[in-house]
Amino acid sequence: MPTYRAPVKDMTFILNELLKLDSFNDLPGFEEATPDLVAAVLEEGAKFCENELQPINASGDHEGCTRHDDGSVSAPKGFKAAYDTYVEGGWQGLTQSPEFGGQGLPHVVGFAFEEMMISSNMAFAMYPGLTAGAIAALSAVASDEIKQKYLPKMIAGEWTGTMNLTEPHCGTDLGMIRTKAVPQDDGSYTLSGTKIFISAGEHDLSENIIHLVLAKTPDAPDTVKGISLFVVPKFIVGEDGSVGDRNGVSCGSIEEKMGIHGNSTCVLNYDGATGWLLGEKNKGLAAMFIMMNAARLGVGLQGLGLSEVAYQNAADYARDRIQGRALTGAKNPDDKADPIIVHPDVRRMLMDARAFNEGARALALWGGLQVDLAHKAKTEEERQLADDIVSLLTPVIKGVFTDQAMPMPPMPSRFWAAMAISGNGAWSSLCAMPVLR
Known part of the structure; x- marks a missing residue:
C-alpha cells in the first residue's frame, strides 16, 4: 500500500x-x-x-x-x-x-x-x-456584481468551479466550437451545446458548481475571434446569493481517465442553460487563458507531486526488498540477501529521482513567487518582469515536469526508474498503478 x-x-x-x-x-x-x-x-x-x-x-x-x-x-x-x-x-x-x-x-x-x-x-x-x-x-x-455574487462562496469552498472548452468535434481548434449563447432581454444568455472531458463537472461535494463556458453568440465571427466566455451555475443564484432552481446543464456521462476515477470527468449537456457574459463579447478566449494558464501550472505540479510520491515509495521498497549481495560485501549478513538499495544502479536511480524532485520543487516555488510579484511588486517594471518570467516558466514547468515524470525512451525517466523499483512487476499491485496517472 x-x-x-x-x-x-x-x-x-x-x-x-x-x-x-x-x-x-x-x-x-x-x-x-x-x-x-x-x-x-x-x-x-x-x-x-x-x-x-x-x-x-x-x-x-x-x-x-x-x-x-x-x-x-x-x-x-x-x-x-x-x-x-x-x-x-x-x-x-x-x-x-x-x-x-x-x-x-x-x-x-x-x-x-x-x-x-x-x-x-x-x-x-x-x-x-x-x-x-x-x-x-x-x-x-467579471463585473463587480458577478464577483460579489460568486467569489465569496467559491473562496470559502462552498461552491466549486470548472472550465468548459472541449467539444466532441474539436479540442485545440476552439474556433470550431458549436455551443451557442443567445442573448436574452434581461441581459442573460441561453446556452445550448455539449462539452466533453470536463473535470469536476458534476458531483456532490459542494452546494453549487460554477461553470466557465466558452460559446459563440449568433452574430459572432466563425473563428477564435468570435468566442465569448460565460458563467453558468449548476443552480441559479438569487440576488441575495441563495441557491435557487436547477439550471439547464446536466451530466450526460462520466468519462474514463486512468488513475483519476475519483474525479468526475464529465460530458456536460447545456440545454437552454442560463449564463452571463464574462468580460467583453468575442474576447472569451483571452479571458479563459487566465484559467488555462493556472491549470497549466497545476499540471506541472501534478508531475512533481506524483514524482515525489513515486520516489518515496520506491525508496521504501528498496530498503525492504532483499535480493543479492552488495558488491563490497554483505551489508546484512544475518539475512539471506541485502536490501536492493545497496546496489549501485538502484541507488543511482533513486538519487536521480530525488535530485529531480528537489530541483523541480525549487523551480516551482520560485515560479509561485513570481506569480505573487507579478501582482504585488512595488513598481510597474518589477511587476512586468515577474509577469514575463511567469509567461516563460508556465510551459517549462508544465512540459518539463510532466515529461520527466513519465517514461521517455531511450533513457528511463525519474518516475519510470522509481516505479521500476517499487512496482515489483505488477501494475495492479497498488504500488505503481495509483501513481501512473
Missing part, C-alpha cells in the same frame, strides 16, 4: 533559505507570511493530506464516481467528508483576496500545499484546483 510523507522540511528550506520569503514582508500578502506562520500552515496541510486524503486515494480510484439516473453524480466514499474538512480548514481561501473572504497569503505558499494534495490524492486535488483557476478568471474579468 503506497504511503506519503509531505516534504515540509524541504519546502520550508526553499522558502526561507533560497527564496528568502521574509525579505518581501513589505509587500501585500507577505506581511504575515513569517517563517513560523508558513511552517505552521504547511505542517497542518501535511496532516490533512497524509491523514485525510492519502488513505482514500486508492479506494477512491477503485470505486470511482457514480452517475445516477437523474444525471447527478456522487464522489467516492470518503471524498465528501474530506472535502468538508478541507472547507472547514479554510484551505480554498489560503491565497485568495481578503476582500472576498480569503486569507491573502502568498501564492508561493499555495503552490507548496497544492503539491502535497496532488501527491496524496490527485483526483481529489483537481476539485479545488479547478475552483482556484475559476476564481482567478472571475477576479480578472
Whole structure:
C-alpha cells in the first residue's frame, strides 16, 4: 500500500533559505507570511493530506464516481467528508483576496500545499484546483456584481468551479466550437451545446458548481475571434446569493481517465442553460487563458507531486526488498540477501529521482513567487518582469515536469526508474498503478 510523507522540511528550506520569503514582508500578502506562520500552515496541510486524503486515494480510484439516473453524480466514499474538512480548514481561501473572504497569503505558499494534495490524492486535488483557476478568471474579468455574487462562496469552498472548452468535434481548434449563447432581454444568455472531458463537472461535494463556458453568440465571427466566455451555475443564484432552481446543464456521462476515477470527468449537456457574459463579447478566449494558464501550472505540479510520491515509495521498497549481495560485501549478513538499495544502479536511480524532485520543487516555488510579484511588486517594471518570467516558466514547468515524470525512451525517466523499483512487476499491485496517472 503506497504511503506519503509531505516534504515540509524541504519546502520550508526553499522558502526561507533560497527564496528568502521574509525579505518581501513589505509587500501585500507577505506581511504575515513569517517563517513560523508558513511552517505552521504547511505542517497542518501535511496532516490533512497524509491523514485525510492519502488513505482514500486508492479506494477512491477503485470505486470511482457514480452517475445516477437523474444525471447527478456522487464522489467516492470518503471524498465528501474530506472535502468538508478541507472547507472547514479554510484551505480554498489560503491565497485568495481578503476582500472576498480569503486569507491573502502568498501564492508561493499555495503552490507548496497544492503539491502535497496532488501527491496524496490527485483526483481529489483537481476539485479545488479547478475552483482556484475559476476564481482567478472571475477576479480578472467579471463585473463587480458577478464577483460579489460568486467569489465569496467559491473562496470559502462552498461552491466549486470548472472550465468548459472541449467539444466532441474539436479540442485545440476552439474556433470550431458549436455551443451557442443567445442573448436574452434581461441581459442573460441561453446556452445550448455539449462539452466533453470536463473535470469536476458534476458531483456532490459542494452546494453549487460554477461553470466557465466558452460559446459563440449568433452574430459572432466563425473563428477564435468570435468566442465569448460565460458563467453558468449548476443552480441559479438569487440576488441575495441563495441557491435557487436547477439550471439547464446536466451530466450526460462520466468519462474514463486512468488513475483519476475519483474525479468526475464529465460530458456536460447545456440545454437552454442560463449564463452571463464574462468580460467583453468575442474576447472569451483571452479571458479563459487566465484559467488555462493556472491549470497549466497545476499540471506541472501534478508531475512533481506524483514524482515525489513515486520516489518515496520506491525508496521504501528498496530498503525492504532483499535480493543479492552488495558488491563490497554483505551489508546484512544475518539475512539471506541485502536490501536492493545497496546496489549501485538502484541507488543511482533513486538519487536521480530525488535530485529531480528537489530541483523541480525549487523551480516551482520560485515560479509561485513570481506569480505573487507579478501582482504585488512595488513598481510597474518589477511587476512586468515577474509577469514575463511567469509567461516563460508556465510551459517549462508544465512540459518539463510532466515529461520527466513519465517514461521517455531511450533513457528511463525519474518516475519510470522509481516505479521500476517499487512496482515489483505488477501494475495492479497498488504500488505503481495509483501513481501512473
